[in-house]
Amino acid sequence: MAMNFKRRLPIPKEIREEMPLRSDLVEAKQRFDEQVAAIFRGEDDRRVLIIGPCSADREDSVLDYMTHLAKLQERVVDRLVIIPRVYTNKPRTKGTGYKGLLHNPDPEAPADLLEGVKAIRHMHLRVIEETGFFTADEMLYPSNYQYLIDLLSYVAIGARSVENQEHRLVSSGVPVPVGMKNPTAGSTTVMLNSIYAAQAPQSFIYRNWEVETEGNPLAHAVLRGYIGLDGRTYPNYHYEHLERLAERYTEEAGYANPAVIVDCNHDNSGKRPFEQLRICKEVLDSCRRNEDVSRLVRGFMVESYLEDGNQPVDGGVYGKSITDACIGWEKTERLVLNLAERV
Template identity: 35%
Template sequence: MQQTENLNIEAFEPMPTPEEIHARVPLSDAAAESVLAGRRTLERILDGTDPRVFVVVGPCSIHDPVAGLDYARRLKKLADEVAGTMLLVMRVYFEKPRTATGWKGYINDPRMDDSFHIEEGMQKAREFLLAVNEIGLPAATEALDPIGPQYLGDLIAWVAIGARTSESQTHREMSSGLSAPVGFKNGTDGSLDAAVNAIISASSQHSFLGINMQGRSSVVRTAGNRYGHLVLRGGGGRPNYDTVSVALAEAALDKAKLPHNIVVDCSHANSYKKPELQPLVMHDCINQIADQRKAGHRSIVGLMIESFIEAGNQPIPADLSQLKYGCSVTDACVDWATTEKMLREADAALRGVITNPNPA
């Protein structure tokens, strides 16, 4: 009989189950408390009962866990300093979508040499997330692989669905079962429809194929996630963080009968992928937030910043020992000094309009 399937498959290699990876890197009490505290605060911000702003800030992608944890320790100190006005959530991205080719991230290729030791990458990613949470920082990530949350979801406080995947039924279904709030980015053309529809879809119950903790194919039935919200990242050749764009986003949410919960990504198309413009975007948004609060309403509840120890980015060299410490290998970032300045200035500007008697 002629073969008709798996014609382009070279091999099937066994992957440890989520249960096995969890057993190798178990959730600690300290990490669990950090995750739950982060989620609870994010939910209160999205419900409107916590007046603070949350900021997802960190490297474009994690490639060096030593530098990543160095960054996390710095960020924790800053998070404590600005806790009266902002909740800082560390950006911990392990998966990178690619238009054509390129490094797909720490899980897919942890050795950065096209050896694709995914089983190793998944365990190391979990180890890194555990360490970040034990430092006392909640973590945020982008969900690309629908199987990944079974391995890492218990360590995540906030999830992003990217501009290229907000329209994907698979990602909307997955989001409906996630335990953390989910931000859906507007399309790469700047349109809001896909993200708004994704919020509605993810809030509903779904049934779809997935895996359970034992790695067995399962019908996954979800309850729906009511903490979906909109992320403005610019697109179609222009930013969309200005007051007119925010007003249009509010109108789109009104039409869909959704809460006014908007996050502005200071990077990507909103800064034309120029990291030096991120402080200007943030400054504008902080002014908008202050004006909104003074007027007695709110819609911008969060911000996103791509930030690392060193500014800019670098190509991945053949000799990995030549990598510059604390510098992104994907999108360019602002450096740590700029990050401190951005967040301290935001804290000073918001201190008079945000009153939070219990920042813990």
């Protein structure tokens, strides 16, 4: 047998009913989502900062981090709107290894997807209820997005998924901003095609339903660098990259609300997380030099946790990433305050 159907999992509606978002927070989320939408529409000149651990691996350290971050948000709210990364499923280039909380609610135990679908919602709910943040996650599996549809204020489409038809179609029906990353090989044309598809009305089959969407006018670009033919990492956040993209990615070319988020880690930093502050500074300098670039750049993505660096899954250091290396809290605070000062 090619597939062993082990057990039926609860459908998203059942999980949402079992673990609901409080009614007062439903209204708060609507207000917050409108603030974020205004930034992406260019009606609010603040910047969005999507920041947090590479992977949300365990509740205690993630909540500890988010508590610190919530206090920092209060200090910069007039300049920055923070959406914390609570990334609960991780793409694996070779398809093996730790795949995130969805697969491994206990990182050191075998995969358990039944507990995983409950764990991802529980993680997001605790962050929202205990800090007042509304969250961001990567839509690695489009069919699973509905487990979190009422909680997320930002959705990312990863570099390995952005050319996938289902990701593009589902993104057209997401009610919050969706960031479409450039693919790992770096093509901005692929990225722009994905944005165009996500902004267009679509009809398709989703979870055994025939569905229609009106298109998502808040779908936008995320620049994350790329891997060249020589296998080395290359950035795409420099002034010339932003200038050229601003020339192609316009309302006249058929795009609603052209916007860019700069991912300061991954191939833009060459997986050197301590470069993220420098990258933020350079991008804001480019914004000061060119009005078109300034209108286009709406924010940043940063990978940050309690401790610098990363460790193996069984490393045992509290608040240290078990996937990509992050900056620790001291550097995070410095980055956020410096960014707010320069916006």
